[in-house]
Amino acid sequence: MPDSTQVPETRIAADFSQLDTLLQASPAVLYSGSQNPGTQSLEVDWVSSNLWALTGYRPQEARDPSWWSQQVHPDDLERVQVSFARLGKRREIYAEYRFRFRNTGYRWIRDHRRVCDPEVDGRCQVKGAWLDVTERREIQTRLHEREQLLRRLVETDMEGVLVVDAEGRIIEINPAGLGLLSCRDANEVIGNSLMHYVAPHHQKRFVLLARRAVSGEPVNYEFDIHDARGEPMRVETRCSPLFDAHGQIRSVLIVARDSSRRSDAAYQAQYLAHYDMLTGLPNRALFRDRLLQSMAQARRSETLIAVMFLDMDNFKDVNDTLGHAVGDRLLREVSARIVGCTRETDTVARFGGDEFGVIQTSMHSVEDAAELAERIVDTVSQPIIIDNHEIHSAISIGVTLYPFDDHHNADELLKNADLAMYKAKREGRNRFQFYVAELNRIVQRRATIERDLRLALQRDEFSLHFQPQLCIETGQVIGVEALLRWNQRERGPISPAEFIPVAESTGLIMDIGQWVLQEACRQVTEWQAAGLPPVRVAVNISPVQFRHRQLLDSIMNALQSSGVDPQLLEIELTESLIMRDADTTISTLRRLRELGVEVSVDDFGTGYSSLSYLTRFPINKIKLDQSFVRDIHKPDGAAIARTVITLGQTLDMRVMAEGVETYEQLAFLREHGCHEAQGFLFSRPMPGGAIQRLLTDSREDLRLRMLEPAF
Numbered sequence: 279m280p281d282s283t284q285v286p287e288t289r290i291a292a293d294f295s296q297l298d299t300l301l302q303a304s305p306a307v308l309y310s311g312s313q314n315p316g317t318q319s320l321e322v323d324w325v326s327s328n329l330w331a332l333t334g335y336r337p338q339e340a341r342d343p344s345w346w347s348q349q350v351h352p353d354d355l356e357r358v359q360v361s362f363a364r365l366g367k368r369r370e371i372y373a374e375y376r377f378r379f380r381n382t383g384y385r386w387i388r389d390h391r392r393v394c395d396p397e398v399d400g401r402c403q404v405k406g407a408w409l410d411v412t413e414r415r416e417i418q419t420r421l422h423e424r425e426q427l428l429r430r431l432v433e434t435d436m437e438g439v440l441v442v443d444a445e446g447r448i449i450e451i452n453p454a455g456l457g458l459l460s461c462r463d464a465n466e467v468i469g470n471s472l473m474h475y476v477a478p479h480h481q482k483r484f485v486l487l488a489r490r491a492v493s494g495e496p497v498n499y500e501f502d503i504h505d506a507r508g509e510p511m512r513v514e515t516r517c518s519p520l521f522d523a524h525g526q527i528r529s530v531l532i533v534a535r536d537s538s539r540r541s542d543a544a545y546q547a548q549y550l551a552h553y554d555m556l557t558g559l560p561n562r563a564l565f566r567d568r569l570l571q572s573m574a575q576a577r578r579s580e581t582l583i584a585v586m587f588l589d590m591d592n593f594k595d596v597n598d599t600l601g602h603a604v605g606d607r608l609l610r611e612v613s614a615r616i617v618g619c620t621r622e623t624d625t626v627a628r629f630g631g632d633e634f635g636v637i638q639t640s641m642h643s644v645e646d647a648a649e650l651a652e653r654i655v656d657t658v659s660q661p662i663i664i665d666n667h668e669i670h671s672a673i674s675i676g677v678t679l680y681p682f683d684d685h686h687n688a689d690e691l692l693k694n695a696d697l698a699m700y701k702a703k704r705e706g707r708n709r710f711q712f713y714v715a716e717l718n719r720i721v722q723r724r725a726t727i728e729r730d731l732r733l734a735l736q737r738d739e740f741s742l743h744f745q746p747q748l749c750i751e752t753g754q755v756i757g758v759e760a761l762l763r764w765n766q767r768e769r770g771p772i773s774p775a776e777f778i779p780v781a782e783s784t785g786l787i788m789d790i791g792q793w794v795l796q797e798a799c800r801q802v803t804e805w806q807a808a809g810l811p812p813v814r815v816a817v818n819i820s821p822v823q824f825r826h827r828q829l830l831d832s833i834m835n836a837l838q839s840s841g842v843d844p845q846l847l848e849i850e851l852t853e854s855l856i857m858r859d860a861d862t863t864i865s866t867l868r869r870l871r872e873l874g875v876e877v878s879v880d881d882f883g884t885g886y887s888s889l890s891y892l893t894r895f896p897i898n899k900i901k902l903d904q905s906f907v908r909d910i911h912k913p914d915g916a917a918i919a920r921t922v923i924t925l926g927q928t929l930d931m932r933v934m935a936e937g938v939e940t941y942e943q944l945a946f947l948r949e950h951g952c953h954e955a956q957g958f959l960f961s962r963p964m965p966g967g968a969i970q971r972l973l974t975d976s977r978e979d980l981r982l983r984m985l986e987p988a989f
């Protein structure tokens with residue numbers, strides 16, 4: 279007799295099929311596996327089939343015991359493993375970390391892991407889900423940055439800023455607002471009714487106006503108030519309603535200024551408490567405040583900041599010989615030059631005398647700090663003319679980085695920057711110096727990269743990714759740029775921005791560059807064999823490679839061994855490279871053009887090209903640097919982009935914009951006649967196989983993406 283409790287097999291199959299369909303549509307990838315007790319790495323034994331669609335990996339690949347730890351970003355791995363090591367003590371834990379997707383590179387995922395089954399061989403048996411949270415993190419970061427910016431503006435505002443709730447209780451107040459009420463600490467006022475401070479003869483009017491503000495009407499009025507010590511004062515107020523996400527008014531923003539005391543000594547004192555009178559820059563106290571905020575933000579967003587201590591080398595001599603008036607003007611000029619080297623998000627302060635401080639935020643790598651410090655040293659050392667005196671100034675800079683273990687607080691960070699600055703002075707002045715702990719770390723990291731780089735070719739750790747380049751007018755793919763990738767056996771992927779400079783300084787770039795040329799040409803023939811129409815490939819050539827006498831042999835070799843038509847090869851050189859030793863460059867470029875190879879100039883706009891030389895170079899294309907494309911919405915970025923495009927049109931060279939990420943940027947480029955574009959808007963760099971699929975199946979998608987109307 280059939281068992282009535284047994285579910286028929288057909289039903290089970292149908293349920294499975296439905297489950298699979300649901301999983302395919304789900305944004306979460308489900309998995310089960312175990313945690314290696316030694317390393318706490320995840321070893322996956324089952325994963326839902328939507329892994330492929332979401333990350334580009336096949337479920338069977340994920341079962342390789344080292345797969346998970348190889349895809350986690352090396353900078354996140356330890357943190358995540360420490361976090362998941364607590365599983366067992368806790369039933370479930372979630373962590374967010376960067377995880378390498380096959381086609382799109384690192385994305386943020388949220389990994390929600392649960393202990394489900396009893397331990398087997400000391401291994402924690404887990405089930406979990408991965409969710410791509412990159413967009414959410416980006417929005418959070420942007421919101422956080424905006425909030426920081428607003429907070430900073432409010433905190434340094436000379437006017438009192440208060441937020442009160444619908445009942446008129448103070449819920450936020452800035453330092454200037456505390457000053458108005460003669461309070462030192464926000465805790466003394468938060469929660470108090472604002473009415474508490476309004477003079478009795480104005481309380482009725484205050485209630486009426488408060489009602490109008492809460493009903494959504496902006497209100498401006500003058501009130502008499504009493505501060506916390508009972509001192510009377512007249513304040514000018516502007517009240518505006520604040521709306522929540524549902525459009526409801528929950529609070530009112532009040533900007534208040536002391537209309538009786540604006541020009542008196544207290545106001546001046548407040549200014550002096552935050553700013554340097556001579557240069558108008560923030561002073562040491564405000565610098566310290568901003569440093570604390572930047573440190574908190576760096577911790578939250580897991581980014582780096584650099585703190586610099588700057589001291590002029592010869593200021594005393596100028597002051598003693600040319601007088602204080604010239605000394606003051608020199609300080610003002612040097613301040614302006616330092617500010618000119620930094621970005622809006624950075625802080626430049628004058629600590630007093632000839633000492634300055636810089637906080638550099640939004641850094642991508644340690645090299646950013648070195649670049650900024652070098653730029654300041656160079657800019658300050660350019661002659662300064664004051665009253666017909668040509669002054670040759672110089673500056674020494676000490677740099678520390680945060681977060682690093684050695685500094686626990688802002689004062690320590692600044693002290694270490696100061697120490698590094700003294701080291702820079704001892705080493706000969708007019709230079710910068712990293713605080714030694716960082717220096718050691720950087721030197722060690724560089725030594726490790728150098729050691730591993732020597733093995734990378736024989737261990738077959740390099741690969742090429744390719745990024746499509748499109749014609750703006752037609753949306754057609756007109757070529758690809760080859761970008762080198764290094765997946766180091768123990769440490770995972772290492773950015774070319776980090777290892778190419780090491781390869782250049784050790785001479786390894788010759789062998790690596792040769793490999794890149796060979797591999798790029800080999801890939802072109804593979805695509806052709808697969809039936810794709812001819813694809814032109816652009817290969818980056820580093821300055822060391824370009825100056826080497828084997829360059830032409832190396833290029834001919836790659837072309838001959840692959841049989842690729844030279845017209846399908848494009849050589850990308852940087853602008854600063856071609857401008858150095860222009861005569862030799864011109865003759866090498868001519869020989870390349872005679873071979874039939876195309877030549878483009880990368881990072882155009884960053885290298886101070888001399889126009890007279892540019893007309894003599896046999897160049898096919900200039901590539902507008904991505905930093906200008908990023909800033910195209912700002913007046914300076916737009917002006918540079920327009921100039922480069924016009925220059926290309928005038929010199930009869932094609933212009934390609936790199937780093938195009940938004941439709942707004944694309945619309946600007948199209949409107950101004952830029953010919954070609956490349957960037958994440960169309961596609962990230964991808965392996966050769968993925969490019970083949972893209973060019974076979976999704977050419978039309980790319981074209982449509984290009985033609986999408988700007989919004």
Ligand SMILES: Nc1nc2c(ncn2[C@@H]2O[C@H](COP(=O)(O)O[C@H]3[C@@H](O)[C@H](n4cnc5c(=O)[nH]c(N)nc54)O[C@@H]3COP(=O)(O)O)[C@@H](O)[C@H]2O)c(=O)[nH]1
Pocket residue numbers: 745759760761762763773774775778794818819820880881904936937938939956957958959963
């Ligand atoms: N000498 C050689 N240099 C090489 C080689 N391969 C790479 N490089 C150089 O290393 C630098 C970093 O390269 P990479 O990390 O590959 O970054 C490239 C793109 O991924 C990135 N890119 C492209 N589109 C966008 C975008 O829309 N937004 C954004 N933020 N980044 C984007 O830009 C880099 C391409 O730069 P470029 O070469 O200037 O076109 C870089 O300087 C490489 O040149 C090599 O084989 N040899």
